[in-house]
Amino acid sequence: MQSFPEMRFSAFAGIVQRGGRACCHADSRYGVPMSVTSRILIVDDDPVQRRLLKAAVERAGYVAVLAFDGAAALELLSDTAQPVEAVVLDLMMPGMDGIEVMAAMTAAGLRQPVVVQTGQGGIDTVVRAMRAGAFDFVVKPVSPERLAHALAIALRSTQAEPVRPGVAKEGFGTIIAASPAMERVLQLARRAANSDIPVVLEGESGVGKEMIARAIQSESNRRSKAFVTVNCGAIPANLVESILFGHEKGAFTGAAEKHQGKFVEADRGTLFLDEIGDLPADIQVKLLRAVQLGEIETVGARLPRKVDIRLISATNKDLIEEVKAERFREDLYYRLNVFPIHVPALRRRKEDIPQLVRHFAMRFSEMTGRTGSVGVSAETLAMLTGYDWPGNIRELENAIHRAVVLCDTGMLTPDLFPQIAAQRPGYDLRLDPAVAESFAKLASFAQAEDVPGGSPADISSPVGGARDVVSIEPERPGSGHDGPDLGQAVLATSPDGEVRALAEVEEELIRFALAFYNGQMSEVARRLGIGRSTLYRKLKDYSIDPENPVRTAA
Ligand SMILES: Nc1ncnc2c1ncn2[C@@H]1O[C@H](COP(=O)(O)OP(=O)(O)OP(=O)(O)O)[C@@H](O)[C@H]1O
The missing domain is CATH 3.40.50.2300 (Response regulator)
Known part of the structure; x- marks a missing residue:
């Protein structure tokens, strides 16, 4: 030694x-x-x-x-x-x-x-x-x-046999995250896992809300119990009550058998209520009761039943807006939203893209029985990182899956992503007809909602099918330059030559800063010389959506 x-x-x-x-x-x-x-x-x-x-x-x-x-x-x-x-x-x-x-x-x-x-x-x-x-x-x-x-x-x-990047079978280890924004999300989610606190996961479709909910469950002390999911938006209104709370045999016409309901199924485990904002008003009352008293009323039963549930809800709506519009009960909102976690859209955390791409390339290579994982060319990685992914990770996952299936060379190249290339400037889309045909076939199996940026029509005719996509990519004004484009400067005078109102200039400057710093709130607040809470207050005052600060023309 x-x-x-x-x-x-x-x-x-x-x-x-x-x-x-x-x-x-x-x-x-x-x-x-x-x-x-x-x-x-x-x-x-x-x-x-x-x-x-x-x-x-x-x-x-x-x-x-x-x-x-x-x-x-x-x-x-x-x-x-x-x-x-x-x-x-x-x-x-x-x-x-x-x-x-x-x-x-x-x-x-x-x-x-x-x-x-x-x-x-x-x-x-x-x-x-x-x-x-x-x-x-x-x-x-x-x-x-x-x-x-x-x-x-x-x-x-660089190792001969690359290890899957930090991937475990379940829990937080399954979640690929490289961006500070996702690190913060995972930190919060881990905290939540240590208790039974009701969590609301907010974020666009496909950002990984359910995956995070599952990770919370699998690292909580309920991990050995059931994780039951209910998509509140997908159940017909007349069945929601029975599906959630169950019914007794003969409770209503057609109730030939007793049904225990999702709350009972999830007893002592976790109930994941997806699309909670779509819950009908009358069911919201019953859910409130269940959350407040820890008991449910099964349809047709004489007595309420105690349940021990950990609730995780998810929504891609702005729940507070739903409350304001009186579509969602305020009392239920406060009961559920004790621990809100906002999961940012993928375009807001592009640092995650390269790792997600490699992860899915490896996973789908394994699943399709290839020997060794397909590689990803630099050009492809650049193209995929530059794209906005309106369907978020679900869309990325599906795109890689299709590309791996179609890949003959061991390397994912841009032509295997015609639906993305069609929307990125500078990509030549003269596709091999065989590849185009395969895309058309695959696309016919794809669920339209899975690929918001690429309907089957787009995929089968990538050149002609390129649609006008409104880019919400928060590109730095004058990007490609070191400093701001002077054309973007906030003017002190109005067209009639008078000095503009302070509030108006302030609003414009805030919008500019949001776009300039890519929506990074701490940076925007720091550069404007105000605290984050002041910034948030001002966003509210000016009804500025931080995700889309560029005001549309009146
Ligand atoms: N960080 C991640 N790492 C690896 N895979 C991910 C990640 N986030 C999401 N996914 C995958 O992306 C797909 C969509 O994720 P998920 O269903 O959790 O999104 P969601 O926000 O709940 O969507 P929806 O609102 O439409 O229900 C899933 O297949 C999931 O496994």
């Missing part, structure tokens, strides 16, 4: 000279043996960023190697004596920028996975980086946890 000092690195930071330039490298202060520790190259011209990234990389247990520009980075990457296994690359650097570094890496046959750092805002840069071959991207300022996660997955991708 080696003695302790030999097992550890000495703490040093050396300077590598190269053509008059200097770059430094440092060892892990955690003293992890070199033979098992991956060396991560950090390329950033900003010394403060380099220091922060180095601390994060070392905290994750890797050795940080630092370079302050592209040229020094390429030299370190080519050093076979001390191989670097992954790269954290800044895109905006003087001289050679990040995209040029990746191009030079490709030209030199350097295959280390690259995690690029991008600024807040426009997706164009991300798309360019993915197209240039980036493995993943993180948005500045990146948390140490997010960076560690991205590096772990990047490093696994």
Whole structure:
């Protein structure tokens, strides 16, 4: 056995000279043996960023190697004596920028996975980086946890037999998440799992609400009991009561048998009420009673029955708006909505897309019995990351499934996603007729609601079928530039030459900032110099939807 000092690195930071330039490298202060520790190259011209990234990389247990520009980075990457296994690359650097570094890496046959750092805002840069071959991207300022996660997955991708990225059979381990927004969601959901607190999951269709509900159940102390789901929007109004609360034999015409109902089925377990906003008014009263008293009234029964239920509800409606419109009972709203969790749309957390794409490619490769997983080309990853996914993860999952089934080459290429390519600028859609035909066939099996962005008609005729999609991608005004487009400046005077009202200018500036910072509330509040709660109050005052701040013309 080696003695302790030999097992550890000495703490040093050396300077590598190269053509008059200097770059430094440092060892892990955690003293992890070199033979098992991956060396991560950090390329950033900003010394403060380099220091922060180095601390994060070392905290994750890797050795940080630092370079302050592209040229020094390429030299370190080519050093076979001390191989670097992954790269954290800044895109905006003087001289050679990040995209040029990746191009030079490709030209030199350097295959280390690259995690690029991008600024807040426009997706164009991300798309360019993915197209240039980036493995993943993180948005500045990146948390140490997010960076560690991205590096772990990047490093696994280089192993001969890649491990599925953090995927467990059930629970939170099944949920692929890389973005800070989803990390926060999962943090809240984990908290909720520790108690019986009623949870409402809000979010668009296909964002993963049911998956999160299942994870909460499977990590709660009810995990060994039933998880029963009811889609309140899908049950005919005249059957809701009987389906939820059950009925006695002969309770009404046609009730030939006793039916125990979902509440009884879920007794001692969890009841997941999906589309809760669609519950008819009379059933809302009965649900309120069940929640308040812990007892239900089975149709036709003489006595109420006690039940012990953990309730998780989900909605893709704005429940408070439903309350205001008197379609949803206020008392029930407050009973159910004790612990609200908002699950953001996929277009609001594009950092999740590369990992989801790889995850589904691997899963569907396994399911379709392929030997080894299909790869995903850089061009495809760029295209899929740039797309808005109106149907969220469900749409992404279905798109990858179809592409894997149709893929003959072992690599997912843009032509396997005609319904997406049709909506992204710059993709040539001259499809192989055989592929187009397969899409037409597959599309006829697809449920229209599963692919909101691509109906069968779109898929079978990708070129002609391209529809006018209203892009809600919150692109940074003047994206592709470093600063705001001056054409977007908030004007101080009105067309009649008079100074505009303060409230009007404020509203416009807030809308501008929301679009500019891609809806990142903390950033918007910070830049406007106000607190988050003030920002939320102002959004309410001006009826601004943070998801869609660009006001439509009156
Ligand atoms: N983070 C994720 N990681 C992996 N798969 C996911 C993730 N989120 C969602 N999915 C998958 O996407 C699909 C849709 O998810 P889910 O049904 O949970 O969405 P939902 O928000 O409940 O949709 P709806 O409102 O339409 O019922 C499922 O197949 C689910 O497994």
